[in-house]
Amino acid sequence: MTQDALFERLWNGSAAMEEWTAAVSHGAITHVAENIITVHTTYFCGSVTAIRTSEGLVLIDTAKPETAQQTLDVIRSWDDAPIHTVIFTHGHIDHTSGITVIDAEAERRGLPRPRIIAHRNVARRMQRYEDTHGFNSLVQGQQFNKPGYVYPIGQRRPDEVYDDRMSLFIGGEQIDLFHGRGETDDATFVWLPERRVLASGDFVIWVFPNAGNPRKVQRYAAEWAAALRRMEQLEPAVLIPGHGPVVFGEERAGQMLRDGAEALEHLVRETLALLNRGATLDEILRGVKVPAEYLAKPYLLAKYDDPEFLVRGIYHFYAGWFDGNAAHLKPAQTAELAAELAGLAGGADKLAERALALAGQGQARLAVELAELAGAAMPDDGQIQAIRAEVLRTLIGAESSLMGKAFLAVYEREATRRSKA
Incomplete structure (x- = not known):
């Protein structure tokens, strides 16, 4: 089956993402536009996009430890030019860990290591992971059923950082970086204005937004929705999600961004409405649900995170840890x-x-x-x-x-x- 045919089945809901993961497990290339490819190895590893420029390659993310070498090998089957710049869309290891393999290749070839560009908070995240190494190892092992798992730390930190927006001009290519808060506080989405290509990072992941993880730090449902709206306004012709297949066509890309924003906006709006009337967390959890038409969409299935967990996160963001039950205060x-x-x-x-x-x-x-x-x-x-x-x-x-x-x-x-x- 061709990638196009499988994509259509994913889009209409007749294929599961596990089928796509199996199809790309060898290391698959999606040709995004002239001189731009995206590499996939599994759904659970962030997508890696390579942009060919006259100064060398620009990579958006770098894969996770288990797939980093495979991903680089696939890129090298397409282009052997030096890697000039790496952009981290955020500080999670499935997007940053491949820099170790990339640096090792540069050293073998006698080339300078590529510069890393990311939001300012990526370095802070990496430091926090070192400060809480034992906890992160425990939680990741629980979440992915890997007893004894040791969370990898020590990835190289960004060379250049930005705050709200940054424009790069590399080898004839304009690359705009925008900051937003969603799953993380250090997230970047990448826009190629002349190509109308958008790399969303983990703002789009082909499942319901991961904004409610029970054992992770605060996440940002309202700002996640705002970032999706900002992307929608760009009217991308191609959308490269942080996880899952590339989406081609302005209509589908816009629909995916809009539906994600609307689902998050609904949860935030309804949670705040009850919160403002003095409702307890228990009452809010019973009263706020995602409309069924959103959860029925193949790219908003609640297969990873749970909308109920998102409501808890929204409550915590606005109301703190106390849930309104006197027995839970002390x-x-x-x-x-x-x-x-x-x-x-x-x-x-x-x-x-x-x-x-x-x-x-x-x-x-x-x-x-x-x-x-x-x-x-x-x-x-x-x-x-x-x-x-x-x-x-x-x-x-x-x-x-x-x-x-x-x-x-x-x-x-x-x-x-x-x-x-």
């Missing part, structure tokens, strides 16, 4: 609360049994609440931990987002281990 220790409730119920086993019954009735959320309390009350009881694991598996099975499944699985594995101890 809460009792979980173990103490669990022991008290277990006593009232007639024992932790009663809580666990009720949790299992609720899970069987389809009330998975309430079931997990009780199962976790039972497990906290009797952490060394193998039978209770086995029930806890079973209840968690029920919720995992009902969870649509990869992120939700991954974090729930952390506790399911813990409960399973305790049940066998």
Whole structure:
């Protein structure tokens, strides 16, 4: 099947992104325009775009550690010119880590290392990753089901930084950089005005915007929407997402940008409306939903992040960490609360049994609440931990987002281990 045919199936929803990932796993080139290609190796690695200029190649992003060499090899099959400039669209490792391979190649060839250009906050992000190295390793290992994972740090930091906007003129090519906050506070989207080519970075990722990750720092749904609107106004003829296939045609590119903006704007607007009426976080979570017509779009599927997580992030951005429940302002220790409730119920086993019954009735959320309390009350009881694991598996099975499944699985594995101890 040709890339064009597969794209049409992705666009109309008859193909899953996993099929595209398999199709590009060898290292695929998409010819974006004359002297511009985008390289893909997997959905989970950021796209890398190469621009041929008279001064050398300009790269937008560099891939992740596992695919960096493969990506560079694919670029070299297209052009062997020195790499003059690298633009980081943001500081996540699946976009920055390939610089190590690129620098090593330059050293072997006796060439200067390419300069790196990025938003000012990329360097701050890299420093934060070093400061929280243990935590980042733990969280990434949980989120991607890689126990023992060690987060790679030490990537070379930008040589030149900018704040809001920067225009580059390299070998006859004008390249404009724009800053926005979305998944990160250091994000850049790249615009080639003479080509009408837009590289969005992770503002566009072929799934619902990743603005609610439960174990990551604050994300910026409202500003993400504003950045998408700013891109839409450019009227790109080609849209290169941070993840997923390139989108050709002004109509489709505009639709993708507009739909993403509208979905985010809806969540922000409805969350603020309830917040301004004094609603608690619990009330807001029950009251704010994404309209079904957005979630039905193949490029806005809630497969990675969950819109409910985004609502939490929006609330936190405007209202802080307190959720409006007095019991959560200075809460009792979980173990103490669990022991008290277990006593009232007639024992932790009663809580666990009720949790299992609720899970069987389809009330998975309430079931997990009780199962976790039972497990906290009797952490060394193998039978209770086995029930806890079973209840968690029920919720995992009902969870649509990869992120939700991954974090729930952390506790399911813990409960399973305790049940066998």
